[in-house]
Amino acid sequence: MVQGKTKGLQNKASSSRQAAKAAANPKKGKRYIPPKKTALVKQASMRQSLTAKINKSIEQQMVSAASAGKLTIMKNTVDAYG
Numbered sequence: 001m002v003q004g005k006t007k008g009l010q011n012k013a014s015s016s017r018q019a020a021k022a023a024a025n026p027k028k029g030k031r032y033i034p035p036k037k038t039a040l041v042k043q044a045s046m047r048q049s050l051t052a053k054i055n056k057s058i059e060q061q062m063v064s065a066a067s068a069g070k071l072t073i074m075k076n077t078v079d080a081y082g
Contacts, residue, residue: 035041 035044
């Protein structure tokens with residue numbers, strides 16, 4: 001029979017508080033694993049830059065349409081009831 005406390009069997013006092021918190025609130029969205037091969041890295045960076053350029057051009061078109069007065073969604077409903 002073992003007498004007294006044993007070295008390796010003592011419980012640690014909640015050292016995994018951070019891990020439990022992370023498991024309770026997982027991140028939303030897709031999991032993204034960055035590519036390791038050079039060709040795929042190049043392709044991913046090109047896709048990212050093209051996406052940024054497309055989004056920027058769409059935003060510029062929306063700003064120009066809004067400043068020109070073409071985006072009048074509520075105006076049609078006001079004219080119909082007014």
